[in-house]
Amino acid sequence: LAVMTYLDSGLQQGFPTRSCEHCDCEDNQTANFRSMFRPRGALARALYNKQLMDCQLEQMDHTKWYHIDGSQVPPEMRRTFLSLTLDDETRQFLDNCNDKSDALLTQIWHSIVKSLLRWFLTQTDINGLLGRGSMFVFSKPHIRQLLGRSLAEEGELLDLGAGDGLITQNLANFFTKVYVTEVSRPMRWALKKRGFQVLEVDGWSDRKYDVVSCLNLLDRCDRPYHILNRVRQALKPNGKAIFALVLPFQPYVENSGKGNQPMEVLPIQGLTLEQQAASVVSNILEPAGFTVVRWSKLPYLCEGDLHQAYYWLDDVVFVT
Structure with a gap:
C-alpha cells in the first residue's frame, strides 16, 4: 500500500513524454508540454531524469566503445588489435x-x-x-x-x-x-x-x-x-x-x-x-x-x- 501510494503521488504530478532537453528528440509541442508539467514527486522526478538519461544513451556515439588510440600502444599490440563493432x-x-x-x-x-x-x-x-x-x-x-x-x-x-x-x-x-x-x-x-x-x-x-x-x-x-x-x-x-x-x-x-x-x-x-x-x-x-x-x-x-x-x-x- 505504501508503495502504491508513493507511486500514485508521483503520477498525479504529470509526466513528460519520452524526451530529452539535451538532444534533438522532441518537437515544439512536446517541449511546451514538458514546461507545463514539471515533475515534483520523488518518483516522478526519478522517471523524468531516467527519460533524459535514456535519451542521451540513444543519441551517444557507440563507435567509441570499440575505438583505441593506436599511437599509445607498442607496434606489436597495434598489429594484434582486433577492431570490433556494435552488432x-x-x-x-x-x-x-x-x-x-x-x-x-x-x-x-x-x-x-x-x-x-x-x-x-x-x-x-x-x-x-x-x-x-x-x-x-x-x-x-x-x-x-x-x-x-x-x-x-x-x-x-x-x-x-x-x-x-x-x-x-x-x-x-x-x-x-x-x-x-x-x-x-x-x-x-x-x-x-x-x-x-x-x-x-x-x-x-x-x-x-x-x-x-x-x-x-x-x-x-x-x-x-x-x-x-x-x-x-x-x-x-x-x-x-x-x-x-x-x-x-x-x-x-x-x-x-x-x-x-x-x-x-x-x-x-x-x-x-x-x-x-x-x-x-x-x-x-x-x-x-x-x-x-x-x-x-x-x-x-x-x-x-x-x-x-x-x-x-x-x-x-x-x-x-
Missing part, C-alpha cells in the same frame, strides 16, 4: 535492457528488496536472488573472431567467475563441454538452472581445458597472481586463455578484509586505457607466461534500473 546481438541486449528498465513496478520492487538485503548480502548475491544485473561482454560473432573457433567445435571450456551465466552462454556455443566456477551461492543456483556444470572454486585445476576464460575477475579477486598461475597450469597444450579487465584499473574485492582491496596488487601503470593495456601485457601477462595473440576493446554492459536503461565500463579483452 545485432549487442543491440538486442541493449533493447532487452530498455524493456527491463521500463518495467516500473519490477524496478520499484527491486529497489525495495535491495535496500533491505544490502545489510546482509553482497551486491552480487542480491543480483543473483533477484535475477537482475546481467552482464554482456561479447556476442557470438565477436567470440568467433577473437578465438577463431567454429560453433560446437570439439573442446572443453572453463569459465571462471561466471556470474549468472549469460556471458558463458555465448561462449558455450563454441564448445562441446562447459565448466564454470562462481563464489556467490545465488549465482551458482542460476548457473545450474542454465545447465552448466559448476565446479568448486578450489577444485577446477585438477583437469585440463582447451580454453579458460577469466573475464573481469583479476580486478575482483584477492589473489590475482594465484589465479594467473592456476590458469596457465590448467591449459591443455596449445590451449588458450581469455582475460578481460576493466580499464582504467580499479580493483574492488567484495568482503575483503583490507577495505575492499586485494592482497596481491597488480602493477598496472599508465594514465590512459591504451597505456594501461600495454602495461597489462608487459607487466602482468607476459611475466606470468602468457603471449597475447589478439586483443580488443569492448563495452562491459550491465542491465540498468530506475535511473537508466543500462550501464557500461570500458573492457579490454586479451586472448593468449
Whole structure:
C-alpha cells in the first residue's frame, strides 16, 4: 500500500513524454508540454531524469566503445588489435535492457528488496536472488573472431567467475563441454538452472581445458597472481586463455578484509586505457607466461534500473 501510494503521488504530478532537453528528440509541442508539467514527486522526478538519461544513451556515439588510440600502444599490440563493432546481438541486449528498465513496478520492487538485503548480502548475491544485473561482454560473432573457433567445435571450456551465466552462454556455443566456477551461492543456483556444470572454486585445476576464460575477475579477486598461475597450469597444450579487465584499473574485492582491496596488487601503470593495456601485457601477462595473440576493446554492459536503461565500463579483452 505504501508503495502504491508513493507511486500514485508521483503520477498525479504529470509526466513528460519520452524526451530529452539535451538532444534533438522532441518537437515544439512536446517541449511546451514538458514546461507545463514539471515533475515534483520523488518518483516522478526519478522517471523524468531516467527519460533524459535514456535519451542521451540513444543519441551517444557507440563507435567509441570499440575505438583505441593506436599511437599509445607498442607496434606489436597495434598489429594484434582486433577492431570490433556494435552488432545485432549487442543491440538486442541493449533493447532487452530498455524493456527491463521500463518495467516500473519490477524496478520499484527491486529497489525495495535491495535496500533491505544490502545489510546482509553482497551486491552480487542480491543480483543473483533477484535475477537482475546481467552482464554482456561479447556476442557470438565477436567470440568467433577473437578465438577463431567454429560453433560446437570439439573442446572443453572453463569459465571462471561466471556470474549468472549469460556471458558463458555465448561462449558455450563454441564448445562441446562447459565448466564454470562462481563464489556467490545465488549465482551458482542460476548457473545450474542454465545447465552448466559448476565446479568448486578450489577444485577446477585438477583437469585440463582447451580454453579458460577469466573475464573481469583479476580486478575482483584477492589473489590475482594465484589465479594467473592456476590458469596457465590448467591449459591443455596449445590451449588458450581469455582475460578481460576493466580499464582504467580499479580493483574492488567484495568482503575483503583490507577495505575492499586485494592482497596481491597488480602493477598496472599508465594514465590512459591504451597505456594501461600495454602495461597489462608487459607487466602482468607476459611475466606470468602468457603471449597475447589478439586483443580488443569492448563495452562491459550491465542491465540498468530506475535511473537508466543500462550501464557500461570500458573492457579490454586479451586472448593468449
